[in-house]
Amino acid sequence: MNESNKLISTNPLITIVTVVLNKEKLIESTLLSVINQSYSNIEYIVIDGGSKDGTIEVINKYKENITHIISEKDGGIYEAMNKGINLAQGSWINFMNAGDKFTNNNVLSKLPFSTCSNNSILYGNKSHMGNAIYPYKTRILKFGEIMACHQSMFFNMNPIFKKSVLYDTKFLIYADYELVNRLYLEFASFKYCNESIVISEGNGISSKVSLQKRMDKYQILFSHYGYKGVFRGIIFRVFKIFNITNKLNDIY
Numbered sequence: 001m002n003e004s005n006k007l008i009s010t011n012p013l014i015t016i017v018t019v020v021l022n023k024e025k026l027i028e029s030t031l032l033s034v035i036n037q038s039y040s041n042i043e044y045i046v047i048d049g050g051s052k053d054g055t056i057e058v059i060n061k062y063k064e065n066i067t068h069i070i071s072e073k074d075g076g077i078y079e080a081m082n083k084g085i086n087l088a089q090g091s092w093i094n095f096m097n098a099g100d101k102f103t104n105n106n107v108l109s110k111l112p113f114s115t116c117s118n119n120s121i122l123y124g125n126k127s128h129m130g131n132a133i134y135p136y137k138t139r140i141l142k143f144g145e146i147m148a149c150h151q152s153m154f155f156n157m158n159p160i161f162k163k164s165v166l167y168d169t170k171f172l173i174y175a176d177y178e179l180v181n182r183l184y185l186e187f188a189s190f191k192y193c194n195e196s197i198v199i200s201e202g203n204g205i206s207s208k209v210s211l212q213k214r215m216d217k218y219q220i221l222f223s224h225y226g227y228k229g230v231f232r233g234i235i236f237r238v239f240k241i242f243n244i245t246n247k248l249n250d251i252y
Contacts, residue, residue, distance in 0.1 A: 011041045014039065014042050014092050015043045015094070016095075017046075017085075017093060017095050017096070018045070018098060019077055019095065020049070020051065020098035022055060023051070030097070031059065031065075033101030037106075042108070044065065045067060045084045045088065046066050047081070048069070049080055050071060056071050077097075082166055091113065091156070091158065092113055093165070095150065096151055103127045103197060103198065111154070111195065121183060121191070123153040124148070124193045124194065124195040124196065125196045138184060141180065141184050142221075144232070149197075151197070151198040173213040177217065181224060
C-alpha cells in the first residue's frame with residue numbers, strides 16, 4: 001500500500017474502512033487482514049470512536065500501513081462510517097469493521113473491479129467455519145432483509161453512484177439495509193461475484209434482533225414501498241418464525 005505501488009498499479013484504488021470502539025482483542029486481526037492483502041492499490045481508513053481500552057495503541061502499531069486514523073467520540077457506527085466515506089478517494093469502498101476479516105490475503109486481487117464500473121455494488125459470499133454462506137436473491141430487499149453480509153459488499157464511488165453512498169443516521173440499527181435498498185431502487189445494478197470475501201464475527205449491530213431494528217425496518221419498507229412493503233415485511237417475519245421462508249418463492 002505504499003505510494004510507489006499506487007502509482008504504478010493499473011488496478012483501481014480500493015478504500016477499506018474499519019470502524020471500531022473498544023475492541024482491543026479483535027482489532028489486530030482485522031487490521032492485518034487488510035494490510036496483508038496482495039492487491040497493491042488500497043487506501044485504508046480506520047475510524048475509532050474514542051476507545052477507552054488499548055484499541056488505539058494496537059492501531060498505532062500499524063500506522064505506517066494506514067492512510068488515515070481518526071480517534072474521537074462520534075454519534076454511532078453509521079456516523080463513523082460516513083466519516084470514512086467522506087474521506088475516501090477510492091473507486092470502490094468496503095467496510096471491514098473490527099472483528100471481521102477478509103477470508104485470505106488474495107481476496108481483493110480476485111474481484112473484477114475493473115469490469116464492474118457500471119455496477120453500484122459488487123458483492124460476494126461470507127465464510128463461516130470454512131463454508132461459503134451464499135447471498136439471497138436481491139429481491140429479498142423488498143421483504144426487509146439485506147441480501148448479503150454487509151462486509152462482503154463493495155460500493156462503487158464513481159460520481160454517478162457516490163452521491164447516494166451515505167448512511168442515513170436516523171436509522172440507528174438498520175441503516176446498512178436502507179442504503180443497499182436505496183441503491184438497488186435507484187440503479188438496480190448489483191453484481192454478484194462467487195467468491196468468499198469475509199469471515200464475519202456475526203455480531204454486527206444490524207445482525208441483532210431488537211425493537212429498534214424492527215422499527216427501522218418497517219419505517220424503511222414503508223418509505224420505499226408503502227403499505228405493501230410493510231405487509232411483505234410482516235409476512236416474511238412470520239415465515240421466518242415458522243422456518244418456511246422457501247415458500248416465499250411462490251409469491252415474490
